[in-house]
Structures are given as C-alpha cells and as structure tokens.
Amino acid sequence: MKIMAVNAGSSSLKFQLLEMPSEEVITSGLVERIGYYNANFSIKVNGEKVVVTKEILDHKVAVELVVEGLLKHHIIESLDDIKGVGHRVVQGGEIFKDSVIITDEVVDQIRSLNDLAPLHNPANITGIEAFRKALPQIIQVAVFDTTFHQTMEEDAYMYATPYEWYVKYGVRKYGFHGTSHQFVSERAIQLLDNPKAKLVICHLGNGASLCAVDGGKSVDTSMGLTPLEGIPMGTRSGNIDPSVLMLISDKEDKTFAQVLDELNKKSGYLGVSGISNDSRDIIREMENGNHRAKLAHTIQIKRIADYIGSYYVYMGGLDAIIFTAGIGENAPEVRAHVLDAVKVLGVEIDHEENKKRGEHLITTKNSKVKAYIIPTNEEVMIAREVLRIEKL
Ligand code: AMP
Numbered sequence: 001m002k003i004m005a006v007n008a009g010s011s012s013l014k015f016q017l018l019e020m021p022s023e024e025v026i027t028s029g030l031v032e033r034i035g036y037y038n039a040n041f042s043i044k045v046n047g048e049k050v051v052v053t054k055e056i057l058d059h060k061v062a063v064e065l066v067v068e069g070l071l072k073h074h075i076i077e078s079l080d081d082i083k084g085v086g087h088r089v090v091q092g093g094e095i096f097k098d099s100v101i102i103t104d105e106v107v108d109q110i111r112s113l114n115d116l117a118p119l120h121n122p123a124n125i126t127g128i129e130a131f132r133k134a135l136p137q138i139i140q141v142a143v144f145d146t147t148f149h150q151t152m153e154e155d156a157y158m159y160a161t162p163y164e165w166y167v168k169y170g171v172r173k174y175g176f177h178g179t180s181h182q183f184v185s186e187r188a189i190q191l192l193d194n195p196k197a198k199l200v201i202c203h204l205g206n207g208a209s210l211c212a213v214d215g216g217k218s219v220d221t222s223m224g225l226t227p228l229e230g231i232p233m234g235t236r237s238g239n240i241d242p243s244v245l246m247l248i249s250d251k252e253d254k255t256f257a258q259v260l261d262e263l264n265k266k267s268g269y270l271g272v273s274g275i276s277n278d279s280r281d282i283i284r285e286m287e288n289g290n291h292r293a294k295l296a297h298t299i300q301i302k303r304i305a306d307y308i309g310s311y312y313v314y315m316g317g318l319d320a321i322i323f324t325a326g327i328g329e330n331a332p333e334v335r336a337h338v339l340d341a342v343k344v345l346g347v348e349i350d351h352e353e354n355k356k357r358g359e360h361l362i363t364t365k366n367s368k369v370k371a372y373i374i375p376t377n378e379e380v381m382i383a384r385e386v387l388r389i390e391k392l
Pocket of ligand 1: 330
C-alpha cells in the first residue's frame, strides 16, 4: 500500500511516497520557491532527479504538479494507488495527544494553535488544504511534532511564570522533533532489547533538541514553547536570559520581534563563529585554530552535556545516549566531545567505531552507558502513523 508523507513549509513542499508496511521509498521530491515565477519542482524517477523550473504561485498548484508528476512518470497508475497522506504539523498544542484523521474540525483546531507556531502551522495548513482538494477521496492524517512529548509531567513542561499565562495563552513547554525522537527511541529500545530503557536522544541537525525517554515515553525535552529554547543550534541561540531582549532592543533601537528574529536566525553556530551555521565549516575552522569557531563548538558541547546530566538525574539513571540527524549522524568530532564531556556517567567511547557511519554502537564493551548512532527517518514515522491511525 502506498502512503505519502508530506512536509509543507511557507514556500516549500517536501514529499516522499512509501510502500507500506515494507517502508521502501518509491519516490521523493520537493517543490521550492512556491509563490514565485521561477519555482522548482523536483522528483526522483528511477533514482534520477527530474527538475522543472516554472511558475508555481501557490500550494494548490504545487500539489497538482506533484500528482501530475507521479502519474506522468508512471510512479502511480491512478490516484487510487495512494491509500493515505500523512502531514507533518509542527504544533499540536494540548489538543492533539495523538495523530488524527483530518476533518474540517481538525483543520480549525490546528488553525486555533497558529499563535503558538506562527511560522509553521499556517504553512502546514496550506499544504493540508491543497492535498485535501487534490485528493478528496483519500484519507489524510496529521502527525504532530509535539504529540510524542505530551507524556511529560507538569513539573517538566510548566514554566515558573505566572500560572494565568498558561491558563489564558497556553504558555508552557511543548517540545518539537517528536516524530524523530519517537522513531529513534523505538529503534533504540529494539537494539537494547529493553522496553524500559532510559534514553537520551540527541537530535542534532540545523535545528537541534534533546529528549529524555523513559520506558518509550518522552519525560523531558529541550525545546519549549517554540523551537528557540534548549541547546544552541545552527542559527538559534537556545537558552538565554530573556533580559537580553530588552537590552538589545534598547541599544540597537530594534523591536522585540527583530531581536527575536536574530535569536532565531543569526545566533548559534553562525552568531558565535561569524562564519557559518554548518557544523562542517565550524569543525574545519576550529581545526585551523579559529577561536570563535572553537567557542561555537565548545558552547554547544557544554550545553548538550548539561542536558544529558540533568536527564540522568531526572530519570534516575541512563542506559543509552543516541545520536541522530545531520550532525549527530555525520560529525564524529561532536559525538566524541559530547561523550567525553559526560564520561563521569560511565560512558566509554570506542574511537574506531565512532569514525564509522550508519546505525551502530559507538561505546566499548565496558561502557556502563551505551551510545549509538541511529539515523532518523521522520517520513517513515509519518507513514507508520498513517497506517496505525487508519486501522483504528
Ligand atoms: P539536518 O537539519 O538534520 O538536515 O542537519 C543539517 C546539518 O547537519 C548541516 O547544517 C550540517 O551542520 C550537518 N551535517 C550534514 N552533513 C554533515 C557531515 N557530513 N559532517 C558534519 N556535519 C554535517
């Protein structure tokens, strides 16, 4: 059965068509620069990327192109070949504690959460509406970045801010990257053959978050009301004293929105190093002796280690640390320095194994706490959710 996994941004639409339950990728593609005259539509046909540049003024046209492309290249023979579409939705708030079949009411509920994710939810809805129009007879499922974290206890998700802010406006920690943390933790539980395992998942990509998973459930995570909270990332600052907003706003005559934008887009690796948001550039320049590149790296390592230590205490132990996403899967230096920073917990890295790629153990036989690389796969997780929800 063919299931489509969709991730719609404000000017982009990423998709993957999977054969389920075998989880084989049939094709994948991307529409970029939606809203422009020179938008790009790319789709893989027999492993080759086919690219078309043309005017694509909205998501509806983008979805029509995707469907046309699938038929034209005989990836599907009829629309009925697609049995379900899964949509990534960033913010599910406290409304969605599970993935859900999309109805008009669900779309309204997702829209009601726009204030909590103004950069993401409206774009996700645009994608959903376009697919519902193009494929009205096919079941569509919303899979939220936040639902995996809905198992956090109050002491983990509440901020120590006036309680009315929570009651009136939903001010609390929601956490993100939930589909990735869920996919990776389910795999770690299989590898450890221990459903009660205590895990820390380090999803380190351009966006980055950590998650404490106890017995398959998220008990804490580093991102908060928005993805800005937590460890420093490619361009995000992670945790700072909120008073910085006032100071920079005053000194540079900028609005809070402008300063917030700099905390989201000009901070992290990029802000500290002044070089790049990409870990490859940071590591290269650090090895060339650049002080600020080294500082960007060491700040991040310290903050990751801080979270791992606090999750160890919160869960009362730790069986494994898992690295995933662009940096977690590909940057041995980052993994080695993180594991070295938490060696007091009983972690002993195997440096030879750490140099290798793909899913495997990177600690020695004697290591009390294990560490693994487990490549993430959010599309597969979305397709699995469509299958599970469809069968309910
Ligand atoms: P993601 O957001 O998961 O796609 O991760 C993207 C980030 O992963 C990039 O910005 C890089 O910092 C990092 N990355 C990707 N490939 C490599 C690599 N081969 N070595 C080091 N870092 C990498």
